[in-house]
Amino acid sequence: MDLSGSSLNRSQSLASGLEKTSHTWNKPAHSQSSSTLSSRHSRQIIKDWEVIDDLQVEMQGAGDDPQDRTAPGICEGYLLKRRKWPLKGWHKRYFVLEGGILRYSKNQQDVAKGRVQGSLDVSLAVISINKKSNRIDLDAEDILYHMKAKSHELFYIWVTKLQAHRLYKKNEAAHLHSSVLHTLSLPTAAEQAQRNGDLSATGMADSAGASGVLPSANTAVNTKVSAWLQQSHNPDICVQELNRCHLDLSELNRLIQRLQALEVGQAFTNGDLQRIISIQNLSLEKPKKPKSGKIWGHSRTLSRVEALGMLSSSHLSNSAHLGASVPCIPDYVYSQLSPSTVNSPEGKKIQQDIYAMSQRVLNSLKSVHETLSQDRQKLQAVWDANNMHQSNTLAQPEAVSRSSQGPPSVADSAAEYFDASDDILWGSSSEVSDESGLSDGSTTNSEPEEGHTSATRKYRASISRTPNSVVPKSTGRRTKLPVHCPDNSHVGLVAILYNNIGKDLARVSMPAVLNEPINLLQRLCEELEYSELLDTANNTSDPYQRMVYIAAFAISGYSTATFRNRYKPVNPILGETYECIREDRGFRLISEQVCHHPPISACHADSENFSFWQDQRWKNKFWGKSLEILPTGMVNVTLPRYGDHYEWNKVATCIHNVFSQQRYLEHYGEVIIKNLKSNICTCKITFVKSRYWGSETNKNEVQGVVLDQSGSAIHRFGGLWHEGIFCDTLPTPKCIWKPNQQPKDYLLYYGFSSFAMELNELPSDLKPLLPPTDTRLRPDQRMLEDGRVDEADKKKDEIEEMQRERRKELGKRGEEHVPRFFKRSKDSSGRDVWLTNGTYWKLRENPGFANLENLTLW
Numbered sequence: 001m002d003l004s005g006s007s008l009n010r011s012q013s014l015a016s017g018l019e020k021t022s023h024t025w026n027k028p029a030h031s032q033s034s035s036t037l038s039s040r041h042s043r044q045i046i047k048d049w050e051v052i053d054d055l056q057v058e059m060q061g062a063g064d065d066p067q068d069r070t071a072p073g074i075c076e077g078y079l080l081k082r083r084k085w086p087l088k089g090w091h092k093r094y095f096v097l098e099g100g101i102l103r104y105s106k107n108q109q110d111v112a113k114g115r116v117q118g119s120l121d122v123s124l125a126v127i128s129i130n131k132k133s134n135r136i137d138l139d140a141e142d143i144l145y146h147m148k149a150k151s152h153e154l155f156y157i158w159v160t161k162l163q164a165h166r167l168y169k170k171n172e173a174a175h176l177h178s179s180v181l182h183t184l185s186l187p188t189a190a191e192q193a194q195r196n197g198d199l200s201a202t203g204m205a206d207s208a209g210a211s212g213v214l215p216s217a218n219t220a221v222n223t224k225v226s227a228w229l230q231q232s233h234n235p236d237i238c239v240q241e242l243n244r245c246h247l248d249l250s251e252l253n254r255l256i257q258r259l260q261a262l263e264v265g266q267a268f269t270n271g272d273l274q275r276i277i278s279i280q281n282l283s284l285e286k287p288k289k290p291k292s293g294k295i296w297g298h299s300r301t302l303s304r305v306e307a308l309g310m311l312s313s314s315h316l317s318n319s320a321h322l323g324a325s326v327p328c329i330p331d332y333v334y335s336q337l338s339p340s341t342v343n344s345p346e347g348k349k350i351q352q353d354i355y356a357m358s359q360r361v362l363n364s365l366k367s368v369h370e371t372l373s374q375d376r377q378k379l380q381a382v383w384d385a386n387n388m389h390q391s392n393t394l395a396q397p398e399a400v401s402r403s404s405q406g407p408p409s410v411a412d413s414a415a416e417y418f419d420a421s422d423d424i425l426w427g428s429s430s431e432v433s434d435e436s437g438l439s440d441g442s443t444t445n446s447e448p449e450e451g452h453t454s455a456t457r458k459y460r461a462s463i464s465r466t467p468n469s470v471v472p473k474s475t476g477r478r479t480k481l482p483v484h485c486p487d488n489s490h491v492g493l494v495a496i497l498y499n500n501i502g503k504d505l506a507r508v509s510m511p512a513v514l515n516e517p518i519n520l521l522q523r524l525c526e527e528l529e530y531s532e533l534l535d536t537a538n539n540t541s542d543p544y545q546r547m548v549y550i551a552a553f554a555i556s557g558y559s560t561a562t563f564r565n566r567y568k569p570v571n572p573i574l575g576e577t578y579e580c581i582r583e584d585r586g587f588r589l590i591s592e593q594v595c596h597h598p599p600i601s602a603c604h605a606d607s608e609n610f611s612f613w614q615d616q617r618w619k620n621k622f623w624g625k626s627l628e629i630l631p632t633g634m635v636n637v638t639l640p641r642y643g644d645h646y647e648w649n650k651v652a653t654c655i656h657n658v659f660s661q662q663r664y665l666e667h668y669g670e671v672i673i674k675n676l677k678s679n680i681c682t683c684k685i686t687f688v689k690s691r692y693w694g695s696e697t698n699k700n701e702v703q704g705v706v707l708d709q710s711g712s713a714i715h716r717f718g719g720l721w722h723e724g725i726f727c728d729t730l731p732t733p734k735c736i737w738k739p740n741q742q743p744k745d746y747l748l749y750y751g752f753s754s755f756a757m758e759l760n761e762l763p764s765d766l767k768p769l770l771p772p773t774d775t776r777l778r779p780d781q782r783m784l785e786d787g788r789v790d791e792a793d794k795k796k797d798e799i800e801e802m803q804r805e806r807r808k809e810l811g812k813r814g815e816e817h818v819p820r821f822f823k824r825s826k827d828s829s830g831r832d833v834w835l836t837n838g839t840y841w842k843l844r845e846n847p848g849f850a851n852l853e854n855l856t857l858w
């Protein structure tokens with residue numbers, strides 16, 4: 001089917017599209033607090049956007065009817081596609097949807113020539129639509145298409161077709177899964193007999209006996225294997241991986257053709273080449289003798305120019321040069337295309353793409369192979385064990401797969417570069433998302449140094465050999481929270497997030513059960529968990545080494561993310577404050593919520609070894625399945641001993657699978673650390689974005705380099721932000737940072753580290769010294785910490801309402817809130833920053849907050 005703007009005579013699909021629409025696109029009712037919204041037909045409506053999710057794909061028996069498995073018709077035509085860079089805006093592109101794969105090219109001719117600009121498996125994508133603006137967004141996490149149809153009719157056709165193709169592709173996968181289930185779960189003799197319609201199934205023992213297994217053992221095997229298969233995601237993973245492979249292979253095919261076209265000097269299309277070759281074959285049937293009277297026995301003796309001349313000549317006058325013995329003309333043609341002839345930048349690019357794509361296919365196949373071999377081993381184990389009449393048979397799938405995962409190869413990184421297409425980097429899923437290009441920058445820069453994977457492997461091995469140096473010492477502070485964290489897995493985040501699309505996550509009010517009893521002011525303090533790195537830096541005379549410790553500190557702040565993806569920190573109220581005095585660590589910190597719109601939390605910490613400050617604000621982008629947090633604002637550290645002032649940016653943090661319990665956090669992008677007081681060195685840290693099909697081993701990689709003024713690397717370090725950082729260029733190569741051991745039962749306590757558990761502790765001797773605005777005194781957070789979630793919810797509403805009232809009052813008086821302990825200022829680059837006004841500790845001491853007038857926040 002062709003859908004180029006004018007060809008609306010294809011009304012057949014248009015009609016079916018509209019028909020379908022009328023009965024399946026009914027809007028579900030949902031509310032802010034609705035607990036679940038995942039009905040199979042549900043479309044979540046956010047203003048004008050709807051997410052079309054989970055079409056009727058049933059894992060069980062999916063596609064049993066072969067009719068269901070016939071591929072929907074091809075759909076093609078022009079649509080507008082948005083891009084951000086270069087040439088930001090909507091561009092007309094020719095799209096082809098076939099077999100569940102959407103490809104696009106510049107125009108129809110390019111499609112014919114196999115010049116595909118991008119492709120996406122629609123079964124892996126979230127489809128969001130905006131009927132008002134005829135917009136369709138496809139989000140396959142790392143590939144994102146924003147498309148717009150020229151007319152409403154075209155829009156409906158595309159949406160319908162996309163749905164149909166998605167369903168088809170998903171069913172195909174599900175069918176494969178159930179076939180595997182079916183094939184591998186050998187039916188019991190009774191079932192077999194039943195299926196065969198054999199009612200005199202007394203041969204049960206016989207049939208079992210024939211296979212040499214007792215019926216009961218056989219049934220036990222079947223039950224276990226099928227139970228394991230039901231749980232196992234491996235078949236799905238394999239199908240997905242193979243789908244990707246399929247996609248990649250067809251892409252590869254196209255790339256090769258393009259390269260050949262370049263080589264030949266003419267844009268041969270697949271068809272052209274085939275035609276030429278078949279004509280050639282015809283003429284080969286009547287080989288003529290060349291003038292010399294000698295039949296040229298082998299094609300290899302032809303010069304490339306001759307060969308190309310032949311191919312492009314319609315008369316094929318030179319075909320006589322070819323002997324009938326030429327086994328395969330394409331082989332011959334390709335063998336003549338010496339790599340040295342690919343000199344054009346385009347040719348080189350294609351070659352690189354081909355290389356990267358082949359590596360990707362290879363890796364995918366390897367991983368499928370590995371998964372299948374593991375499954376085979378597991379099956380074998382179950383079988384053997386049953387044969388021996390042992391009951392405890394199933395190997396632990398997870399343990400097996402983990403232990404056998406090989407280290408990533410350098411080839412993986414090549415695949416990573418390949419992945420960085422403009423759609424991944426520049427896309428944005430919603431109109432409301434920030435267009436500043438911040439995410440683009442950080443994502444683009446998250447490309448690792450060449451050979452990083454092997455380096456990481458090396459660093460990782462070194463880190464794991466390093467014993468945990470910091471033996472948890474008693475701080476006299478609490479080691480657990482009053483109660484366990486509540487289960488919040490039932491809360492429907494879909495509605496909450498969709499209802500708040502475009503809002504900063506920091507401003508989204510969530511039910512208390514989604515909160516952790518720590519707020520964002522306290523989380524700022526949490527970044528000082530590894531403040532000893534700053535102490536070390538201040539005691540290191542070599543400026544390059546000092547930089548290494550500063551870098552390790554910058555990385556260490558991200559490690560909390562490992563276990564903290566189930567709860568959101570409480571949003572501070574404007575004017576809320578927090579103090580933290582850590583004699584044991586030698587620092588004291590204050591933080592304050594200084595701005596409400598946008599929400600900004602500022603902090604300042606002092607110690608005899610350092611000062612640390614930052615004001616934290618961030619933007620977030622919603623990508624359908626994930627939420628990207630893009631912090632703005634810089635982190636600052638000064639070291640008194642050397643007069644250094646370090647300043648660095650923060651990377652993006654992505655909450656992947658935000659709606660599911662498989663949620664996890666990833667940091668990616670580049671951190672540049674500068675010393676504003678000396679340009680002797682700078683540091684670049686790369687948080688490597690993991691490949692979507694990668695194994696666990698490729699997650700959380702960090703690579704860093706300290707560069708001197710001339711740009712030469714003085715130190716290199718790396719590792720994983722959740723495991724540790726190793727520097728092998730120090731006089732004694734060593735692990736410079738390793739996260740502290742998590743406390744006992746940490747998962748029952750919000751995933752908190754010991755340091756985090758201590759943040760909201762309120763010893764009785766501290767209470768009278770705190771200003772009433774201190775987070776520790778905030779009642780709803782305290783209730784939450786004590787497990788009184790419902791009360792916390794109510795209190796939270798009240799406090800938020802009070803805040804609104806205060807704002808209104810101020811507004812009426814034409815006043816603005818003035819933060820108490822921080823002042824707005826400009827940094828050396830002219831950025832707005834919030835700096836301490838230096839009054840907190842003085843006031844605390846004299847006259848004491850109890851003797852002062854304070855804000856009443858709750």
Ligand SMILES: CC(C)CCC[C@@H](C)[C@H]1CC[C@H]2[C@@H]3CC=C4C[C@@H](O)CC[C@]4(C)[C@H]3CC[C@]12C
Nearest residue numbers: 493514564565566567568569629631650653655
């Ligand atoms: C919707 C809920 C239940 C999901 C959980 C959301 C959690 C994981 C989100 C909400 C706010 C987020 C934090 C917001 C800001 C920053 C600063 C940044 O420099 C590092 C990441 C960090 C610290 C984020 C980590 C992830 C975070 C804690």
